[in-house]
Amino acid sequence: MADNVTFDAPQAPGAVFFIFGATGDLARRKLFPAIYSLYREGKLTEDFAVIGVARRPRTPSEFHEDVMESIREFSRYPVADEEEWARFVDHFEYKSLDINNIDGFRELREQTEAIERKFGIAGGRLFYLALAPELFGGVSFNLKAGGMLDGPGWNRLVIEKPFGYNLESARELNEQINQVFKEEEIYRIDHYLGKEMVQNIEVIRFANAFFEPLWNKQHIANIQITLGETVGVEERGGYYDHSGALRDMAQNHMLQLLTMIAMEPPSRLLAEDIRDEKVKVLRSLRPFSSSDEVRKNVVRGQYTQGLFKGKTLPAYRQEDKVNPESTTETYFAARVFVDNFRWAGVPFYIRTGKRLPVKTTEVVVEFKRMPTNVYLGQKHNLEPNLLVIRVNPMEGIYVKINAKKPGSESEIQPLAMDFCQSCMVGINSPEAYERLLHDAVRGDSTYFTRWDEVSSAWSFVDKIAEAWQESAGDLASYPAGTWGPVEADQLLAQDGFHWWPVNGQEEDNVVWRVNS
Secondary structure, X not given: OOOOXXXXXXXXXXEEEEEEOOOOHHHHHHHHHHHHHHHHOOOOOOOEEEEEXXXXXOOHHHHHHHHHHHHHHHOOOOOOOHHHHHHHHOOEEEEEOOOOOHHHHHHHHHHHHHHHHHHOOOOEEEEEEOOOHHHHHHHHHHHHHOOOOOOOOOEEEEEOOOOOOOHHHHHHHHHXXXXXXXXXXXXXXXXXXXXXXXXXXXXXXXXXXXXXXXXXXXXXEEEEEEEEOOOOOXXXXXXXXXXXXXXXXXXXXXXHHHHHHHOOOOOOOOHHHHHHHHHHHHHHEOOOOOHHHHHHHEEEEEEEOEEEOOEEEOOHHHOOOOOOOOOOOOEEEEEEEEOOOOOOOOEEEEEEEOOOOOOEEEEEEEEOOOOOOOOOOOOOOOOOOEEEEEEEOOOEEEEEEEEEOOOOOOOEEEEEEEEEHHHOOOOOOOOHHHHHHHHHHHOOOOOOEOHHHHHHHHHHHHHHHHHHHHOHHHOEEEEXXXXXXXXXXXXXXXXXXXXXXXXXXXXXXXXXXXXX
């Protein structure tokens, strides 16, 4: 184990990680590098093992080479030396398995017991299903039938989104899994909840006396959540054309961000108390009672051919494996309301889309404007105060205030006090999957979604999807490389607001004071 620990965190208990889908893209890009980082930082000691499970045959040396290539390409830590690497990769084994074959699971049990003896692992088993959701139930049943859940320690199931296609399919899937695993053993992963600045929202809100007293309808005019992607659908055309932005991003990532911003202070900083407050937000979302309400408050769009930085970008309908007549949305924006005492009347504007100009995840809290009767005249630019939380790709926060322009008599200009976490020298922030894997093996479910969160989110989103089925012609268009349909701008203009520039594209007259 390396001694270059960067972040203080408790060591994880001994466990065997089972990566179902070990030859897939998620394992290669995220899971293997995450396990290596945990090892390098001392959060995993020598009493752990990883068994990669997939259908295709791989020899032990081939699997070890796969892991090495994954670390070389995607890990934030380079391989230190051959001796350390040999010690690390010795914890990895592979099992070629047909997930419909019970005998294969019995063989996996024997392999597991052998590796537990080898590394002195007390019996904790973490099953990570990096598989299609329709396979979750069958794998769960076969884990039980093959004796994989009969060990002396704990069992936990980690499953990826999408968790169902709508509320009905999600409920059926949950019922299948619950026949094998208890709710407290199920860890539904949303990697956005593992991001540093998403987890920092709680601290920013509840640990600062100049934010929490203002965090309500009396002082906040609106809140904007933007999740922009510059890429198109790439090789995911077949999946995306049956999903769309609403199900792919809004139902999970965006609503989770909204709950973190809008939740009440929990009675205790414990997993269930925090998740209780998030569920209350989802249950307080004002439902859309008709197709007309959806039409007034929701914008769906699809990118057409566009020009960005001198490069011609194809239209969505020209992408590989996409129906040439597809009406699937690649852009989603909505005005939603949280109908509780704290937020009554405050609009939350959310938007996500593909082929936007900037890759970003950002939350903008716009405070109500100060009275302008004191500072009159055209030379004064009395703008609203902003709190901006940058989640991705640059992590940090900034507060935008008004101040006198230096050298002037009384001219006012915006001033931003900026904290850029990503700019800090020596900081090598953990990836989201590192935090979440570490939490799961320690039994901390704070940043995983509970079933009532999932069901409440689907209940809200299904109303929108049903309305779209009745009005397929409402699909707006926007050129690839732009910020989306003009209808999304009009959504805010109706209330006297506008989308704030994101990810460093602020106005030219802002003076920056950077703390890095």
